[in-house]
Structure formats: structure tokens, C-alpha cells
Amino acid sequence: MRRSLVLLTLVLVTLLGAMAAKPLLVQPPPLRGHSTAGEFDAKRGMARLAYLLGDERPHPTDTAANDQVRGRIVTLLQQMGLTPVVRDQLACNELYKARGVSCARVRNVIAMLGPASGKALLLNVHYDSSVAGPGAGDAGSGVATLLEIASILKERPLRRPVIFLFNEGEELGLVGARAFLADPLSRNVDSLINLEARGVRGPVNMFETSRPNGRAIGVYSRAVANPVANSLSTDVYRLMPNYTDVNTFAERGWLTLNLAPIGNETRYHSPGDDLAALDLATLQHMGDQTLALTQALANGAPGANGGERIFMDLAGRTLVTLPLALGFGLLLVLLAAFAWLSLTRCGVVRGLSVVLGSIVLSGALSWLALALLGALRAGMFWRAYPLWTHLAVTASAILVSAVLLATLGRRSERRQLRSHFWLVTVVVGAVVVIIAPGGIIFFLFPPLIALIGIIAARWWRPAEAVGSALAALLLYLTWGAMLGLLEELLNQGPMWLFAPLGALLILPVLIEAKPLIDKIRLRSAAAVAGALALLGWAAAGVAPAYSADRQQRFTIQHVTDASTGRLHWTVLNDGAPLPEGYRAAGEWDLGKLPYSDRRRWLAPTTSSSGAKAPDIQLLEVVRNGKERAITLKLRANGNERIELIAPKDSTIRAAGVQGFVRPIQPQESGKYYLDCFGRRCDGLTLMIVAGRPEPIDFLVFGSRPGLPPQAAPLLSARPAFARPQYARDETIAFSRRRL
Numbered sequence: 001m002r003r004s005l006v007l008l009t010l011v012l013v014t015l016l017g018a019m020a021a022k023p024l025l026v027q028p029p030p031l032r033g034h035s036t037a038g039e040f041d042a043k044r045g046m047a048r049l050a051y052l053l054g055d056e057r058p059h060p061t062d063t064a065a066n067d068q069v070r071g072r073i074v075t076l077l078q079q080m081g082l083t084p085v086v087r088d089q090l091a092c093n094e095l096y097k098a099r100g101v102s103c104a105r106v107r108n109v110i111a112m113l114g115p116a117s118g119k120a121l122l123l124n125v126h127y128d129s130s131v132a133g134p135g136a137g138d139a140g141s142g143v144a145t146l147l148e149i150a151s152i153l154k155e156r157p158l159r160r161p162v163i164f165l166f167n168e169g170e171e172l173g174l175v176g177a178r179a180f181l182a183d184p185l186s187r188n189v190d191s192l193i194n195l196e197a198r199g200v201r202g203p204v205n206m207f208e209t210s211r212p213n214g215r216a217i218g219v220y221s222r223a224v225a226n227p228v229a230n231s232l233s234t235d236v237y238r239l240m241p242n243y244t245d246v247n248t249f250a251e252r253g254w255l256t257l258n259l260a261p262i263g264n265e266t267r268y269h270s271p272g273d274d275l276a277a278l279d280l281a282t283l284q285h286m287g288d289q290t291l292a293l294t295q296a297l298a299n300g301a302p303g304a305n306g307g308e309r310i311f312m313d314l315a316g317r318t319l320v321t322l323p324l325a326l327g328f329g330l331l332l333v334l335l336a337a338f339a340w341l342s343l344t345r346c347g348v349v350r351g352l353s354v355v356l357g358s359i360v361l362s363g364a365l366s367w368l369a370l371a372l373l374g375a376l377r378a379g380m381f382w383r384a385y386p387l388w389t390h391l392a393v394t395a396s397a398i399l400v401s402a403v404l405l406a407t408l409g410r411r412s413e414r415r416q417l418r419s420h421f422w423l424v425t426v427v428v429g430a431v432v433v434i435i436a437p438g439g440i441i442f443f444l445f446p447p448l449i450a451l452i453g454i455i456a457a458r459w460w461r462p463a464e465a466v467g468s469a470l471a472a473l474l475l476y477l478t479w480g481a482m483l484g485l486l487e488e489l490l491n492q493g494p495m496w497l498f499a500p501l502g503a504l505l506i507l508p509v510l511i512e513a514k515p516l517i518d519k520i521r522l523r524s525a526a527a528v529a530g531a532l533a534l535l536g537w538a539a540a541g542v543a544p545a546y547s548a549d550r551q552q553r554f555t556i557q558h559v560t561d562a563s564t565g566r567l568h569w570t571v572l573n574d575g576a577p578l579p580e581g582y583r584a585a586g587e588w589d590l591g592k593l594p595y596s597d598r599r600r601w602l603a604p605t606t607s608s609s610g611a612k613a614p615d616i617q618l619l620e621v622v623r624n625g626k627e628r629a630i631t632l633k634l635r636a637n638g639n640e641r642i643e644l645i646a647p648k649d650s651t652i653r654a655a656g657v658q659g660f661v662r663p664i665q666p667q668e669s670g671k672y673y674l675d676c677f678g679r680r681c682d683g684l685t686l687m688i689v690a691g692r693p694e695p696i697d698f699l700v701f702g703s704r705p706g707l708p709p710q711a712a713p714l715l716s717a718r719p720a721f722a723r724p725q726y727a728r729d730e731t732i733a734f735s736r737r738r739l
Contacts, residue, residue: 004516004519004520005520005524005528007516008513008516008517008520008525008528009528011509011510011513011516012398012402012528012529012532013532015398015506015509015510016391016394016395016398016532016536018476018480019390019391019394019480019502019505019506020387020390020391020394022480022481022483022484022487023202023484023485023487023488024484025315025477025480025481025484026203026228026313026315026316026481026484026485027202027203027281027316028202028203028204028226028279028281028282028284028285028316029226029281029284029285029288029316030281031280031281031284032284038152039288040145040148040149040152040284040287040288040290040291041148041287042280042281042283042284042287043280044148045144045145045147045148045283045287046144046275046278046280046283048076048144048147048148049136049140049141049143049144049275049278050275051072051076052069052072052073052076052127052140052143052144053069053134053135053136053140053275054068054069054072056134056136056274056275057134058129058130058131058132058133058134058135058271058705058728059128059129059134059135060128060129060130060131060171060172060677060678061104061105061106061128061168061169061171061172061175061677061678062104062105062106062168062677062678062679062680063640063678063679066127066128066129066168069127070086070107070109070127070166070168073109073127073143073147073166074086074109076147077109077111077147077150077164080150080151080154081154082111082112082113082150082154083111084109084110084111085109085110085111086107086108086109086110087107087108087110087179087180087183088105088107089105089106089107089108089179089182090103090104090105090106090657090660090680090684091103091104091105091106091169091175091176091178091179091182091657091659091660092175092178092655092656092657092660092661092662093169093173093174093175093177093178093248093660093662094173094662094663094664094665095173095665095673095675096173096174096243096247096248096665097241097243097665097668098241098665098668098670098673099648099652099664099665099668099669099670099671099672099673100173100655100664100672100673100674100675101173101654101655101656101662101664101673101674101675102169102172102173102175102673102674102675102676102677103175103656103657103660103674103675103676103677103681103684103686104168104169104172104175104676104677104678104680104681105678105679105680106167106168106169106175106176106179107168108165108166108167108168108176108179108180108183109127109165109166109167110163110164110165110166110183110185111150111163111164112161112162112163112164113150113153113154113158113161113162113164114158114159114160114161114162114298115158115159115160115161116161117161117188118159118160118161118188119160119161119188119189119190119191119301120160120161120162120163120185120188120189120190120191121160121161121162121163121189121190121191121192121193121294121297121298122163122165122186122189122191122192122193122249122254123146123149123162123163123164123165123193123195123290123294124165124167124177124180124192124193124194124195124245124249125139125142125143125145125146125165125166125167125194125195125196126139126142126166126167126168126169126170126171126176126245127139127140127143127166127167127168128168128169128170128171128172128176129171129273130171130269130273130726131171131705131727131728131730132269132270132271132555132724132725132726132727132728133267133269133270133271133272133273133274134271134273134274134275135273136200136273136274136275136277136278137197137199137200137261137267137268137273137277137278138196138197138198138268138269138273139170139195139196139197140278141195141197141200141261141278141282141283141286142195142196142197142286143166144283145195145283145286145287145290146164146166146195146290148287149287149290149291149294150164152291153294153295153298158298158299159298159299159300160297160298160299160300160301161188162294162298163185163189165180167179167180167245170244170245172675172677173675174243174244174245174247174248176245177245177248177249178248178660178662179660181248181249181251181252182659182660186252189252189254190254190255190302191254191255191256191297191302192210192246192249192254192255192256192257193256193257193259193290193293193294193297194208194244194245194246194249194256194257194258194259195259195260195286195290196244196245196258196259196260197260197261197268198242198260198261198262198265198268198489199260199261199262199263199264199265199267199268199488200261200263200264200267200268200273200277200278200279200282201261201263201264201277201278201279201281201282202261202262202263202264202279202282202488203226203228203261203263203282203285203316204228204259204260204261204282204285204286204289205228205229205233205259205260205261205262205485206220206224206227206228206229206257206258206259206289207229207233207234207237207258207259207260208234208237208238208244208246208256208257208258209234209256209257209258210250210253210254210255210256211308212305212306212307212308213231213234213306213308213309214305214306214307214308214309215255215302215303215305215306216255216256216257216302217306217309217311217319217321218303218306219255219257219293219296219297219302219303220257220293220319221311221319221321222296223292223293223295223296224288224289224292224293224319225288225292226285226288226289226316226317227289227313227316227318227319228285228313228316229311229312229313229319230311230312230313230438230441230442230482231309231310231311231312231437231438231439231440231441232312232432232436232438232439232441232442232482233438233482233485234438235435235436235437235438235439236436239435239436244258244260246258255297255302257293259286259289259290261282261285261286262485262488262489263279263282263488264277264488264549264550265488265489265491265492266383266491266549266550266551266553266725267549268725269725269726270551270553270723270724270725270726271723271724272549272551272723272725277549307323307324307325308323308324309321309322309323309324310322310323310324310327310437310438310440310441311438311441312441312442312478312482313481314477314478315477315481320441320445322441322444324437324438324440327440327441327444328433328440330444330448331426331429331430331433331440331443331444334422334426334443334444334447334448334451335423335426335427335430337451338419338422338423338426338447338451339423341419341423341454342416342419342420342423345413345415345416345419346416347411347412347413347416347420348420350408350409350411350412350416351409351412351416351417351419351420351421352420352423352424353404353408354401354404354405354408354409354412354417354420355417355420355421355424355507356424357400357404357408358397358400358401358404358503358506358507359424359500359503359504360500361400361404362396362397362399362400362401362499362500362502362503363496363497363499363500365396365399365400365499366392366393366396366397366495366496366498366499367494367496369392369396369537370389370393370495370496373537373540373541376541377541377545378575378576378577379545379552379573379574379575379576379577380492380493380545380552380553380574380576381540381541381543381545382495382540382543382545383491383545383546383550383551383552383574384543384544384545384546384547384549384550384721385543385544385547385550386487386491386495388536388539388540388543389495389540390487390495390498391536391539391540392533392536392537392539392540393495393496393498393499393502393536394498394499394502394506394536395529395532395533395535395536395537396499396533396536396537397499397500397502397503397506398506398510398529398532398533399526399529399530399532399533400503401503401506401507401510402510402517402525402526402528402529403522403525403526403529405417405510405511405514405517405525406517406518406521406522406525406526407522409514410518414511414512414514414515415464417511417514418450418454418464418468418508418511419454421507421508421511422446422447422450422451422471425443425446425447425475425504426443426447428443428504429442429443429444430443442478442479442482445474445478446471446472446474446475446478446479447471449467449470449471449474450467450468450471451467452467453465453466453467453468453470453471454467465512468508468511468512469512471508472505472508472509472512475504475505475508476505479504479505480505483498483501483502483505486498486501545576546719546721546722547721548721551721551722551723552573552574552576552719552721552722552723553572553573553574553722553723553724553725553726554571554572554573554718554719554722554723554724554725555571555572555573555724555725555726555727555728555729556569556570556571556707556711556714556715556718556724556729557569557570557571557572557707557727557729557730557731557732558570558605558607558609558611558707558708558710558711558730558731558732559593559732559733559734560608560609560611560613560731560732560733560734561594561734561735562612562613562733562734562735563734563735563736566604567604567605567606567607567608567609568593568602568603568604568605569585569586569602569603569605569711569714570593570600570601570602570603571588571600571601571714572598572600572601572727573600573601573722575590575599578601579717579718579719580717581713581716581717582603582714582717584713585603585605585713585714586603586604586605587603587604588601588602588603589601589602589603590602594699594734595643595645595699595701595732595734605710607708607710608708609707609708609710609731609733610708611638611639611702611704611708611731611732611733612637612638612639612702612733613637613639613700613701613702613733613734613735614634614635614636614637614639614642614700614701614702615634615635615637615700616632616633616634616635616644616698616700616737616739617632617633617634617635618630618631618632618739619631619632619633619685623693626691626692626693627653627689627690627691627693628689628690628692628693629687629688629689630687630688630689630690630739631685631686631687631688632685632686632688632739633683633684633685633686634676634681634682634683634684634686635682635683636681636682636702637702637733638702638704639681639702639703639704639733640677640678640679640681640703640704640705641675641676641677641681641701641702641703641704642675642676642677642681642684642700642701642702643673643674643675643676643700643701643702644673644674644675644686644698644699644700644701645671645672645673645674645698645699645701646671646672646674646696646697646698646699647671647672647696647697648669648670648671648672650672650690650692650696651690651691651692652664652672652674652688652689652690652691652696653689653690653691654688654689655674655686655687655688655689656686656687657684657685657686657687658685658687661687661689674686674688688739695738695739696738696739697736697737697738698736698737698738698739699734699735699736700734700735700736700737701732701734702732702733702734703730703731703732703733704730704731705728705729705730705731706729706730706731707729707730707731708731711729715729
């Protein structure tokens with residue numbers, strides 16, 4: 001029994017180690033020491049990026065800082081011997097996955113290579129940054145990539161035109177992309193490679209394609225040497241609130257591939273998105289993929305429609321693809337086969353109870369543990385060292401699975417449990433199909449290998465065990481790699497979700513280790529697994545919440561309600577308690593402000609910033625039945641951003657400026673947001689089309705960067721490992737206006 005106890009402990013510790021190593025399954029290729037002529041040179045790309053960013057100030061759209069970045073892009077292109085043009089446009093675009101329209105003055109930089117006529121390939125990236133950070137990753141990495149590719153391709157003959165578009169205004173609502181669609185050059189485009197970033201390290205993922213995706217996946221699989229992509233990610237991305245320039249370009253039906261790194265989101269849209277954080281290996285991976293795709297598409301037509309395909313990479317080495325219809329058919333065959341096996345091998349109720357119980361109860365236990373720990377450690381306590389929380393969640397799944405195998409599954413044989421596990425796995429795949437059809441790819445090959453092993457056992461008895469081991473290994477290499485990416489993508493939580501998802505990797509290993517569990521019985525098995533879970537949660541409980549690399553989200557704002565005269569300090573963070581030094585500023589409570597549904601720390605103050613809300617001058621109202629067309633002029637009053645917010649029942653149908661009046665997305669819900677950013681907003685004439693005759697109560701919001709001098713104590717008391725993210729430190733003033 002002691003030997004069995006030691007062996008089981010080794011199995012569980014090894015399993016924990018393998019689960020911790022999931023993110024290592026997919027990494028960018030090692031950085032080349034030297035790039036030969038014609039290869040993408042990441043070091044040269046980084047040097048160009050350092051020149052572009054200068055002092056690394058944020059450079060949002062239509063600001064002096066962005067003027068400098070744009071000027072440097074033009075200079076670099078001219079030094080390559082290209083002739084860039086700058087399109088200066090006042091444009092608006094609808095907000096995707098939200099109700100609204102955003103406007104700005106944008107200056108797109110365009111350069112061309114290849115023949116002067118023919119269908120063109122568009123390489124697109126935005127050069128504006130978010131308001132909070134310098135944008136070395138988002139999307140400076142893409143700008144550096146396209147500049148390096150332009151320097152390589154200018155020496156090569158190309159069969160088709162290649163358009164390099166460095167657009168402005170992506171961060172505000174894809175305004176630069178909308179402006180390009182009004183450009184005559186866009187009429188000749190048939191293919192698009194878009195570069196983005198949600199992080200600063202790790203592999204560069206191909207996370208979005210045109211639909212149907214057959215042509216795009218065909219090009220990608222043939223051209224890219226180190227692919228990182230899967231059809232589950234592309235389906236899940238469409239369900240997320242995020243969007244890129246591809247959302248605007250999609251209406252043209254171009255063949256599309258969208259690439260981005262996602263490693264360490266804590267630096268995204270923050271001052272931490274700087275040159276020091278951007279990994280050269282990540283930049284090289286982006287450059288190698290983009291160069292390969294560009295050469296493939298610039299020297300040949302995209303090809304015929306390949307239908308819809310499902311796909312996944314194997315450890316970033318090759319891409320496995322299947323027609324979606326074939327995936328559906330294979331899934332049905334596997335479902336029928338394992339249902340028949342489970343019934344013929346008996347013990348269905350016990351076996352399914354073990355498998356389903358492990359999946360459900362591991363999630364419940366992890367949720368409970370996280371809730372208890374969260375009561376002691378408010379905020380994202382896992383932010384600095386998420387590994388410990390992931391290990392604790394994994395150990396909880398191991399504990400639940402081991403206990404169920406030792407109790408409900410004690411009378412079940414391994415061969416029964418194998419068929420029951422793979423039946424549940426295939427059923428999970430069938431459920432995933434409802435939400436994300438591309439996810440089928442992860443639920444085909446491992447159960448297929450297990451099934452082949454079961455069939456082959458009729459002639460060679462060990463075949464079933466060998467097939468089960470190989471199936472578990474392949475599941476780890478594919479589903480495990482996917483979980484590693486998901487852990488990075490969903491680093492804000494919910495962390496408990498990785499227990500049921502991880503149970504699919506844990507169970508096949510523990511089923512093979514069941515003889516050891518049977519020998520040491522419930523108490524010993526629970527003691528070993530429980531000790532690992534307790535150690536995991538103890539480590540998660542004492543690990544620092546924030547670090548120099550992964551800092552706390554912490555934005556300070558001064559807010560003036562010009563209609564009531566009320567003044568507030570606000571702090572946007574992850575809900576963690578504020579530092580002791582903040583008490584001197586007033587009584588802080590969690591609450592909301594009229595212009596945002598996000599909860600934040602609020603403290604009334606008597607310190608005035610002197611800020612004024614923007615003004616609106618009503619120019620004209622034209623009635624057409626129940627519909628009203630409103631024309632008004634904006635006065636910034638020193639604000640860099642102006643936003644008109646209307647109630648959700650306002651039925652605003654369109655808004656914008658002359659030539660760019662854009663429809664409001666009818667399928668979206670919530671309040672309406674009409675936004676303008678930059679210097680051109682002062683004096684802007686805005687047109688609004690409302691589908692109701694009654695006046696609308698607008699909240700008129702204005703913001704400018706920086707804080708008044710009275711914020712000095714708050715700035716000095718901000719925690720050492722804390723910085724703004726998504727929103728900047730700024731001064732806000734708002735009022736109300738009935739139009």
C-alpha cells in the first residue's frame with residue numbers, strides 16, 4: 001500500500017506539473033540570432049518602433065503626439081524610396097457591439113508596391129494608441145512589422161498590388177478603417193491581412209478570418225511555418241465584446257486573416273504597453289507570419305471558395321484542417337460508437353456519474369474556494385502570479401475526480417470508465433457545436449484514437465490501454481494548449497471555469513491510475529489530493545496580488561457635474577480597497593456615475609478643477625413624421641473628448657458628419673453613445689436622426705488628460721504596482737441638455 005501511495009503521489013504531482021506547463025505548449029519560435037537578406041529582422045523592426053514612439057507618450061487620434069508618430073512613419077517610408085500619401089478626412093463610424101457612432105479627424109498613411117493595376121492585397125494596422133499608453137504592442141508591433149515588410153518587398157517583383165495602410169482612429173471605433181472604405185483604392189482590394197495586439201509577448205495568434213473561411217485557411221496553412229490558430233478561438237472571438245478594423249472591412253467580403261499576440265493583457269491599453277515589455281520573439285513571429293502570407297497573396301490569387309473548415313495547430317508546428325461537414329459526420333459516428341460501447345460495457349450510471357460529477361463538482365469546489373479567498377483578498381488577487389491560482393483550481397479538480405473514482409467509481413472497471421469518459425467528451429463536443437461549431441476539432445481525434453485502440457484490442461489486448469494513453473496525450477497537446485491560451489485570454493476571470501475545462505485533461509490520466517486509487521482506498525487518496533489542493537490554495541492566498549510586470553488597474557479621475565455643482569474624486573480599479581492615504585481625500589464608497597454603468601470608488605470633494613462641460617449649439621431641427629433630423633455644433637471648452645449619451649429608449653437611428661452619417665446597429669441594446677475625439681471636435685457640426693418626435697435628454701460628457709494640482713496627494717499615494725488601464729488619469733465635466 002505504501003508503494004501505491006508513493007506512486008499515486010508521483011502521478012498527481014506530475015499531472016499538476018503538466019497542467020502548469022500548458023502555456024509552454026505553444027510559444028513563438030526562438031529569436032533568430034541573425035536574419036539573412038529577405039528574412040524579417042525583429043531587431044531592425046524594434047529599432048524603427050523606438051524611433052516612431054520617441055518619448056513613449058500616449059498618442060491617441062488627432063493629437064500633437066500622434067502628428068509626430070505619423071510624420072515619422074512618412075519619413076521612414078520615404079527613406080525606403082516609397083511615395084506615401086496622407087488622406088486627411090473627417091469621418092465617423094458606427095460602434096460595433098454597442099449602440100453609437102464615433103467621429104474624428106483621421107489621417108491615413110497609404111503606400112503601395114507592385115503593379116499599378118489589378119486586384120490588391122491590403123495590409124492594415126492602426127498607428128494611434130489608446131489614451132492610456134504608448135501602444136508599443138497595440139499596435140506599434142504591427143506598424144513595425146509592416147514597415148519591415150515594405151523594406152523587404154520593395155526589392156522584389158510582385159504579381160499583384162500591395163497596399164500598406166497605416167490608419168488612424170481604430171481605438172475610437174475603427175474610424176480610419178471606415179475612412180479608407182470611402183477611398184477609391186479600396187475598390188480594388190480583394191484580400192486583407194490585419195495586425196492587432198492584446199498583449200506584448202507569447203505567440204501571435206491568427207484569431208479571425210473571413211467567412212466562409214476555406215480560402216483564408218488554405219492560404220494560411222500553406223504559407224505559415226509556425227501557425228498558432230484554431231477554429232474554436234475564431235468562433236469564441238465573435239462572441240466577445242472586442243472588435244478590430246476587420247469588423248468594418250467585413251462588409252466588402254474580402255479574404256481576411258487577423259493576427260495578434262495576447263500574452264500579458266495586464267499591459268494592454270496601459271502605460272505598461274511600452275518598448276521594454278514587447279518581446280522580440282513575439283515581434284519576429286508576427287513578422288514571419290505576415291511576410292509569408294503577404295508573399296503568398298501578393299503572388300497569386302486567393303483561390304476558389306473552400307467552404308467552411310475547422311482547424312487547429314499542433315504545438316505551433318503544423319495546422320490540421322477538415323471540412324466542417326466532415327467534422328459533423330465524424331462527431332456523430334464517435335457519439336454513436338461510444339454510446340454503444342458504454343451500454344455494452346455496463347455500469348453506465350456509475351461511470352457517467354463519475355465523469356459528469358468530476359466536471360460539475362470541480363467547478364463548484366473551485367468557485368467556492370475562490371469566493372472564500374476573495375472575501376479575504378478583494379480584487380484580482382491572482383493578477384501578478386496567476387499560475388498559483390490555476391494550480392489551485394487544477395488541484396481541486398484532481399481532488400474531486402480522485403474522490404469520485406474512489407467512491408462512485410470503485411466498482412467500475414477501467415475499460416468501462418474509458419468508454420464513459422470518451423462518451424462524455426464527445427457529448428461536450430456536441431454541446432460546444434451549438435455555441436462555437438469550430439470547437440468540434442478538439443473533440444474528434446483523441447476519442448478517435450481511443451476508439452481505434454478499443455477495436456484493435458480484439459486482436460492485441462494491450463491496444464486499448466495504448467490507445468487510451470495516446471488519446472490522453474493528444475488531448476493534452478491540443479485541448480491543453482487551447483486551455484493555456486484561454487488562461488491568458490481570460491486572465492480577468494472567471495478562474496473557476498478552468499476546473500471543469502481542465503477536468504477533461506485530468507480524468508483520462510486518473511482513470512488509468514485507478515488501480516493505485518483502489519489499493520490505497522478513499523481516505524489515503526483524498527488525503528494526498530486534498531493536501532495538494534490545500535497547498536495550491538495556500539500559495540494562491542499568500543502570493544502578491546500585483547507586481548512590477550503585472551500591475552493593478554488603477555485610474556484616478558476628477559469629475560464635475562456642471563448641472564448640479566457636485567464634485568467627485570473617482571478611482572477605477574479591480575474593487576480592491578484603496579490605500580490608507582486616500583482617506584484624507586474624503587469618504588470613499590463604491591458607486592456609479594450618470595455617464596457609466598461601471599462601479600468605481602467615489603469620494604465627494606470641494607476641490608474644483610475649473611473644468612467646463614462641452615457646449616452644444618442647436619442649429620436646426622427638421623421633422624419628417626415621427627422622425628427628427630437634428631443638426632448641432634459642438635464646443636469643446638478645453639475638452640479633448642466629447643460624448644453625447646442618450647437613454648436607451650431614445651431610438652436614435654443614425655448620426656455623424658456630412659458624408660459619414662452612419663446607422664446605429666439595430667441589434668444592439670443599452671444607451672446611445674455619440675462620440676468625438678481630438679482637436680477637430682471643437683466646432684464640429686454633428687447630425688443626428690431620431691425615430692421619435694419627443695425631445696431627448698442628453699448627457700453631455702467631456703474629458704481632458706491629466707488631473708488638477710489637488711490630485712497630487714492621490715497620485716503620490718497610488719500603490720507602487722498600480723497604473724491606469726483602459727481609462728487614463730483625466731479631468732471630466734458633464735452636464736445635461738434636452739434636444
